[in-house]
Each structure stands twice: as structure tokens, then as C-alpha cells.
Amino acid sequence: MNINDVAKAAGVSRGSVSNYLNNKNVSDQMKSKIETAIKELNYVPNSSARDLRSKESKFVVFIIPTVWSPFFSELTYYIQNELNSFGYKMILCISDSDFDKEKEYIELAESQKAAGIISISYSQMNDFVKPGMPLVSIEKEPTGRFSMVSADNYEGGKLAAQKLIEKGAENLIYIGERVVYSDAMLSRKSGFIDYCSRNHVPYEIVEVASIKDYENVKKDISSFLETNYSRLIEGKIGCFTSTDDYGYLLLQASNLLKISIPENIQIVGFDGGKRTINEKPVISSIRQPVDLMARESVQLLIKLINKEVSEISRIYLPISFYEGETTL
Incomplete structure (x- = not known):
């Protein structure tokens, strides 16, 4: 009992x-x-x-939306390793981007006197965290009450457009979620648009369903390709997808329609996550510095736990371009 x-x-x-x-x-x-x-x-x-439990806790709660993504899986690996190096253990909580689950995990962390929380949430979860709880958010922190570590998503969007142009694309397309709740996604899109506007590069925005609605995403992407088939196989097209997940779906749909990648369409995704340490992903991508994001998040959390810092931090880490098989 x-x-x-x-x-x-x-x-x-x-x-x-x-x-x-x-x-x-x-x-x-x-x-x-x-x-x-x-x-x-x-x-x-x-x-x-x-x-x-009333004694000093050596457990940290890590809240993520899913593990069904190379980026989240890789980040979890590095977070756990970094926590272990400081003598802490990780309690992994998978929210499925469900706000009620996130609130329950916060209650769990507070009731069990966890040392702190590291989270990736695209909701208003942080509104329900008590001020005394050490917390570091990754990618999004809308309350202004807690510290955040993120890749530089805006520069990532700019770099994606730049690389596609350097590789011969003359018309660019951004493919991303129709309804966006993530500041990171908005920044990626803004960086892409700003680069195109400042450099007079023709571009268009294609909005599709949420990646969680997998079948409708496939339909949206296939419909776009079918409707624009002629110009896609004749033009020098470069596509930037807001995540690698969308990039892989675009690649699959293109292959089914005999649209050649990268000869007809070049694709650059965002994340660059790896399923295994030695994997070389197929998609060219803007890679987030996953190991560095984990290190900075954990080290900042430890300082908060030990009361070595009190100010709120905003840390933006540099991105890089990974050359896969979907660009020339």
C-alpha cells in the first residue's frame, strides 16, 4: 500500500x-x-x-514532450550524463505536450522535494512552478521568472536560407507548422524570412499540420508537391523545414512522386539529432549543439541549487550546418 x-x-x-x-x-x-x-x-x-526526503535531494526532474525524436533522445542522453557527473540522478517525465501531465510532474517534483527541474515545454507550464524551485527551461521560458538555455534559432533560420542559396537554389520555401506555439519555431521562421527579404531572394511559406498529427502532415506535404509538381521539377528549389521530422516527410513524399532530391529540390531541416552516436543523418540540417545545451542547462541548474547565482539567465548557443544527402 x-x-x-x-x-x-x-x-x-x-x-x-x-x-x-x-x-x-x-x-x-x-x-x-x-x-x-x-x-x-x-x-x-x-x-x-x-x-x-526532507534531506538534501540528489534527484532532478527532466520534463520533455517525447522521446520519439532523435533530438530529444540525444538531449536526454547528455542531460543524464552531465547530471551523473555532479552526483545527481535524473527522473525522466514524458509529457506528450499535455499541459495536465506537465502540471502533475511539477507537483511530483515539489512534493518529493526534487533538487530542481529541467524542462522543455511549449505551454505555460512555468506559471505553475513555485519561485523557490530551481528550474532551467530549454528553448522557451515565457514567464521571465526562470533561466533558459536555447540554440540560436533565429540565426539557424538565416543560415538555412544562406546555405540553400550558396548551393544553387534560386527560389526558397519554408515548410512548418500551421499553428505555432513555440518561440523557437517562430524564431527559425523569422530568421529565414529576414534573410530572404534582405537579400531579395524569392520565397514562400507553406503551412502544414502539427507533426503530432502525422497522417495529416503527410497529406499536406503530398498535396503541396502534387499541386506544384511541374515547377518543382523544373525550378531550382530549396526547402527549409522547421524540424528534421518535416524534412524526412518531405523527402519520403518527394521520392514517391519521383521528384529527385537534391537535384530537383534541396532540403535543409533543423535539429540535426542523431539516433546513435556514430549515425550520419540523411537530411542536411541546422544542428543544435545538443551536448553543449545539456552541459549549460545542468551546470546552470547546479548553480541555482547551490544558490551560487540568483539572476535570471538567457543563454543562446551557436548552431552549425550539417551536410547530409539532401543538398548539392
Whole structure:
């Protein structure tokens, strides 16, 4: 019998039960539900475990949207390695970009007295983190209350356009999500547009479904290729996709329509994540410095935990171009 059983019986989160057991504020209604569940289950709290948690924690909660992406997988690997070097262990929490899950993981971190949080969230998750909790966000931090580490997404968009032009493309296309919640994605798009505008390069924007809506993304990209087939196989086209995921879908759809990559269309993605240490990805890409992002995030968090810094930081790290098989 543990607090998970109590939480299920009471119909509340695990964090709420932990808050109640640790004499933290919970609503009267929630308190009544928890007390009823404890009585019905004859649950006896483990005071020794609570005493252990009250000591200095060596656990850090890492919240990410998914592991089904080379970038997130690679980042997780480096975050864990870096935490280990400081004597901390990682609790990995996968949110599926679900705001309610993110809030529950925050409750978990706070109730279990985690040393700190590192997160990648494209929601308003940080609004629900208490000011005293050491937290470092990666890519997005809209509240102004916490520190952030990010690749320079704006420069990445500029570099993508520049490389496509250098490799002979005369007309550029940006392919990205129709409804954008990510500051990083907006910065990539803005960098691309600004480079094209300043250098008088013809460009267009193609908006598609969210990558989470996989089948509709495939349909949107295929529809664009079919509608513009003639000019795509005749023109010197360069495509910048907001992520590698969109780049791979564009490559697959082009192959099905016998559009030659990179002879007819050149593709540059964004992320440059690797599934294995020695992998050489097919897509040419703007690579984020994944290992450096992990190192800076962890080292900044450790300083916050140890109260060595108090000011809010904004750290932007340099990107680079990875030459794959989708550019000339």
C-alpha cells in the first residue's frame, strides 16, 4: 500500500496526497477526499521515507514532450550524463505536450522535494512552478521568472536560407507548422524570412499540420508537391523545414512522386539529432549543439541549487550546418 493507491481511491493526483501527508496546503474538499481514502484503505504513512526526503535531494526532474525524436533522445542522453557527473540522478517525465501531465510532474517534483527541474515545454507550464524551485527551461521560458538555455534559432533560420542559396537554389520555401506555439519555431521562421527579404531572394511559406498529427502532415506535404509538381521539377528549389521530422516527410513524399532530391529540390531541416552516436543523418540540417545545451542547462541548474547565482539567465548557443544527402 502506498500513496499511489490513496491517490487513485481519492480521485486526486499523487502530488496532492503527498502535500497532505507533508502538511502542505490542500483544499478542504481535497483534504476530505484524501482522509476518506486513507481511512477506507487503512493506510499508514511511512514517516521514515518522508524524513529521508526532507534531506538534501540528489534527484532532478527532466520534463520533455517525447522521446520519439532523435533530438530529444540525444538531449536526454547528455542531460543524464552531465547530471551523473555532479552526483545527481535524473527522473525522466514524458509529457506528450499535455499541459495536465506537465502540471502533475511539477507537483511530483515539489512534493518529493526534487533538487530542481529541467524542462522543455511549449505551454505555460512555468506559471505553475513555485519561485523557490530551481528550474532551467530549454528553448522557451515565457514567464521571465526562470533561466533558459536555447540554440540560436533565429540565426539557424538565416543560415538555412544562406546555405540553400550558396548551393544553387534560386527560389526558397519554408515548410512548418500551421499553428505555432513555440518561440523557437517562430524564431527559425523569422530568421529565414529576414534573410530572404534582405537579400531579395524569392520565397514562400507553406503551412502544414502539427507533426503530432502525422497522417495529416503527410497529406499536406503530398498535396503541396502534387499541386506544384511541374515547377518543382523544373525550378531550382530549396526547402527549409522547421524540424528534421518535416524534412524526412518531405523527402519520403518527394521520392514517391519521383521528384529527385537534391537535384530537383534541396532540403535543409533543423535539429540535426542523431539516433546513435556514430549515425550520419540523411537530411542536411541546422544542428543544435545538443551536448553543449545539456552541459549549460545542468551546470546552470547546479548553480541555482547551490544558490551560487540568483539572476535570471538567457543563454543562446551557436548552431552549425550539417551536410547530409539532401543538398548539392
